[in-house]
Amino acid sequence: MSTREKARKPALTRIRHSPAGVALLFLAPGLLFLLVLRVAPAISAVASSLFHYSLLHDTTSFVGLDNYRTLFADSDFHHAVLVTLVFNVVINPVQIAISLALAVLLNQKLAGVRFWRALVFLPIAVPPAVSAVIWDVAFQPNGLINAFLRVIGVPAQPFLTSSDQALWSIMILCSWIGVGYWMMFLISGLQDVPASLQEAAQLDGANGWQRFWRVTFPMLRRPLAFVLVADTVSNFLVFAPVQILTNGGPENATNLVMFDIYRRAFTLGNMNLAQAEVVLLMLVTLVVVAVQFRLLRSKE
Amino acid sequence: MAAESTPRTRRRIGRRTLGTVVAAVIGIAFAFPLLWVLTSSLRPGNDIFSYLSPLSIGSFLPIDPDGSSYVALVHSDFGRAIINSVVVSAITVVFGLLFSAMAAFGLSAVKFRGQGILFGVVVLSFLIPFDAISIPLADLFRTVHLQNTYLGLILPGIGNGLAIFLMRQFFLAVPGEIVEAARVDGLGWWGVFTRIYLPLSKPILVGAGMTLFLFQWQAYMWPLLIGTEPSKQLAPIALANMRGQFTVDFGQVFAGSLVLTVIPLVLILIFQRHYTQSLASTGSKD
Numbered sequence: 028m029s030t031r032e033k034a035r036k037p038a039l040t041r042i043r044h045s046p047a048g049v050a051l052l053f054l055a056p057g058l059l060f061l062l063v064l065r066v067a068p069a070i071s072a073v074a075s076s077l078f079h080y081s082l083l084h085d086t087t088s089f090v091g092l093d094n095y096r097t098l099f100a101d102s103d104f105h106h107a108v109l110v111t112l113v114f115n116v117v118i119n120p121v122q123i124a125i126s127l128a129l130a131v132l133l134n135q136k137l138a139g140v141r142f143w144r145a146l147v148f149l150p151i152a153v154p155p156a157v158s159a160v161i162w163d164v165a166f167q168p169n170g171l172i173n174a175f176l177r178v179i180g181v182p183a184q185p186f187l188t189s190s191d192q193a194l195w196s197i198m199i200l201c202s203w204i205g206v207g208y209w210m211m212f213l214i215s216g217l218q219d220v221p222a223s224l225q226e227a228a229q230l231d232g233a234n235g236w237q238r239f240w241r242v243t244f245p246m247l248r249r250p251l252a253f254v255l256v257a258d259t260v261s262n263f264l265v266f267a268p269v270q271i272l273t274n275g276g277p278e279n280a281t282n283l284v285m286f287d288i289y290r291r292a293f294t295l296g297n298m299n300l301a302q303a304e305v306v307l308l309m310l311v312t313l314v315v316v317a318v319q320f321r322l323l324r325s326k327e
Numbered sequence: 328m329a330a331e332s333t334p335r336t337r338r339r340i341g342r343r344t345l346g347t348v349v350a351a352v353i354g355i356a357f358a359f360p361l362l363w364v365l366t367s368s369l370r371p372g373n374d375i376f377s378y379l380s381p382l383s384i385g386s387f388l389p390i391d392p393d394g395s396s397y398v399a400l401v402h403s404d405f406g407r408a409i410i411n412s413v414v415v416s417a418i419t420v421v422f423g424l425l426f427s428a429m430a431a432f433g434l435s436a437v438k439f440r441g442q443g444i445l446f447g448v449v450v451l452s453f454l455i456p457f458d459a460i461s462i463p464l465a466d467l468f469r470t471v472h473l474q475n476t477y478l479g480l481i482l483p484g485i486g487n488g489l490a491i492f493l494m495r496q497f498f499l500a501v502p503g504e505i506v507e508a509a510r511v512d513g514l515g516w517w518g519v520f521t522r523i524y525l526p527l528s529k530p531i532l533v534g535a536g537m538t539l540f541l542f543q544w545q546a547y548m549w550p551l552l553i554g555t556e557p558s559k560q561l562a563p564i565a566l567a568n569m570r571g572q573f574t575v576d577f578g579q580v581f582a583g584s585l586v587l588t589v590i591p592l593v594l595i596l597i598f599q600r601h602y603t604q605s606l607a608s609t610g611s612k613d
Contacts, residue, residue: 047439049516054445057430060486065452068464075463129353137347145599146354149361152592154545156563157584160570161364164375164577171363174379174386207357211603264458267547271567285458289548292462301462308459316454 069309076303082296094303104304106279107287110194111263114283118198119259125206126254127247130213131239144214147207155204155267162200163187163272187272190280197268197281205261209254216250217243249323256319260312284308361588362387368581371395375577396578397586404557405583408565411554413590415477415561416543419484423539424532427487431494432520436506446495453488458548465552475556484543490535493605497531498524533598534605544591562587 079090098104133144150158165171166186173183186196220243228238266285269275275282275290282290288308292301367375369392378386400406434446464483465474473479501524509519525532550561560568566583569575595602 045439046437047441050433050437050439050442053429053433053436053516053520057426057433057486057491058445058448060426060482061448061452061488061491064464064483064486065455065457065460065488066448068460068467069455071467072460072463075466132346132350132353135343135346137343137350139347140350143350143354145596146358149358149592152595153361153584153588154547154563154591156545156547156567157587160566160580161360161584163570164367164580165360165363167376169376169379171360171379174381177381203357203360215603260456264456266458267563267567270547270551271570285548288459288462298462298466305459305462309455312456312459313454 072302072305072309075299076306079299090299094300095307097300098303098307103279103282104287107282107284110280110282111284114194114198114265115259115262118201118262119255121198122202122205122209122258122262123251123255125202126209127213127251129206129210130217131243133210134214134217144210148211149207150204151208153204156271158200158204159268159271162196162203162268166196166272188277190276190278193273193277193281197265197272200268201262201265205258209258212250212254213247216247220246252319252322256315259315263308263312263315359387364581364584364588365389368396368578368585369393371578373575373577375581396576396582399576400579400582400586403569403579404560405562405565405569405579407558408560408562409586411477411480411560412544412562412587415480415484416540418477418481419543420536420539422481423485423487423490424536426485427490427535427539428494428525428528428532429520430491431498432524434491434495435498435501436516436519436524449488449491449495451488452486453492457483461548461552465549468553474553475559477559479553480550480559480561481543483549484539484546487539487542490538493535493538494528494531497528501527530601531605533601537594537598537602538605540594541591 076094077089077091078087079093080087129147133140133147137143153161167173168183168185168188172186176182176184185192187193224242224246225238228242233241264285265283266289269281269283269286270289273281275286284304285308288301288304291297291304363386366387366389369389370378371393430449434442434449468474468479473482505523506519509523514522545563546561547563547567550564554560554564562583566580566587569583570580
């Protein structure tokens with residue numbers, strides 16, 4: 028046996044027998060996928076946002092933060108941010124309030140409650156593109172919703188074709204998908220609240236309303252914080268309904284940030300500017316998540 | 328005493344009945360659009376609109392159903408797109424589960440220095456929202472010519488930090504003594520993984536499998552960016568294109584919507600318990 032072979036063999040055995048070596052062998056494929064498919068594109072977006080590609084000269088040059096300056100001076104970008112903020116300021120509290128109310132209702136011992144809960148949960152199976160298509164037909168001038176409105180004597184509404192109503196229409200369809208999903212997290216949170224606490228409060232003479240706000244609600248802090256953040260992040264990323272239903276219109280009324288990025292990259296063909304917007308969106312979502320961690324840590 | 332408690336009991340029963348009625352109305356309201364989709368998918372062409380004015384019971388119940396839209400779908404681009412979606416999702420689940428379970432095993436079965444950092448990479452990777460990085464990732468994929476390939480459609484679904492995270496939580500509960508005993512008996516680490524961890528972890532394998540499947544089945548932005556060629560289109564893209572055509576066959580649009588919904592729905596119903604459990608554990612632990 029040559030000295031080289033002798034040296035190599037223990038090295039290999041050492042990897043196979045040391046805990047770290049074993050773990051790394053198991054971790055390698057999964058970790059590689061995450062690094063290449065999640066972390067690398069995030070870094071590449073940052074890098075690409077610092078360059079400018081000139082179609083005229085077919086050259087790419089380093090421009091520092093110019094793309095960000097351009098974005099911040101761009102009125103379309105301002106408008107997209109505004110639309111996204113309005114969308115989120117309205118939809119997040121509304122979805123969470125509805126999810127919480129539904130969770131409380133459907134966590135009670137009612138006849139057939141598991142079935143009613145499953146019906147509310149049903150839309151989670153519907154892919155976003157499909158719900159966009161379904162609601163598109165429902166929102167048509169001669170569609171389902173106007174048929175209902177006619178029955179109760181309300182004139183036909185324009186919905187997606189009106190710059191005043193399009194964003195609200197998209198909120199309705201997003202809530203139809205989301206509310207049942209978030210409700211499930213809150214129901215499992217409610218089930219973690221010890222029944223003994225409720226009973227103790229009842230013995231102390233607290234009524235149902237007081238018991239909910241003083242006993243149950245504080246115990247729901249963790250699932251509520253999680254739902255608030257996860258819901259906010261997902262609502263910052265709404266894309267399929269906008270792309271399928273309105274293309275950001277009418278008059279940019281539904282130009283949410285995710286669609287604005289897509290539009291910049293492919294319709295306007297300014298990839299570097301789009302990447303800068305991707306970076307900003309990533310930063311915002313990371314800040315939202317960081318706030319959640321702070322909220323959950325601070326009181327423990 | 329008895330006379331006093333009767334009205335209270337009656338009131339409680341009354342409140343419970345009211346609760347049931349409200350729950351039923353809300354449940355039906357949420358399911359209603361899907362019932363309408365089912366009914367409309369059984370009406371050929373654009374007949375649905377004539378059933379909507381005026382509104383009647385026939386608007387929502389499939390009286391004299393007609394399955395021709397489904398037959399037409401099979402022979403359209405959508406038929407091929409559904410097959411594409413099934414293939415892409417199935418391969419994603421198989422490889423995604425394998426690699427995620429292995430990674431979770433590496434993060435939980437043994438302890439070593441630097442484990443925390445690697446776990447941090449996993450957490451970071453699912454905090455980066457995938458749709459946001461789709462555009463830079465698609466750019467990278469185009470430079471290596473992965474656009475309009477099955478590989479290009481499948482790969483992003485396989486790297487799923489959430490699946491790793493969920494399985495790690497579960498694996499941490501496997502008692503160390505079993506592993507010690509098996510190691511003493513001469514079982515290798517791969518044996519510990521496949522003969523001890525995997526058989527113990529069926530619930531979480533189902534939960535993580537659903538997470539991987541739904542990610543891929545519901546994807547819209549990624550296949551829109553990377554699978555534009557008709558032969559590589561996934562079903563949600565084909566559906567959106569069908570609706571965007573100059574003359575829309577709404578019967579077929581609804582039939583396609585129903586097919587795209589029923590497949591995940593059946594899986595969720597079969598695995599409901601495992602799936603909602605794994606959801607719940609995302610919410611309560613972090």
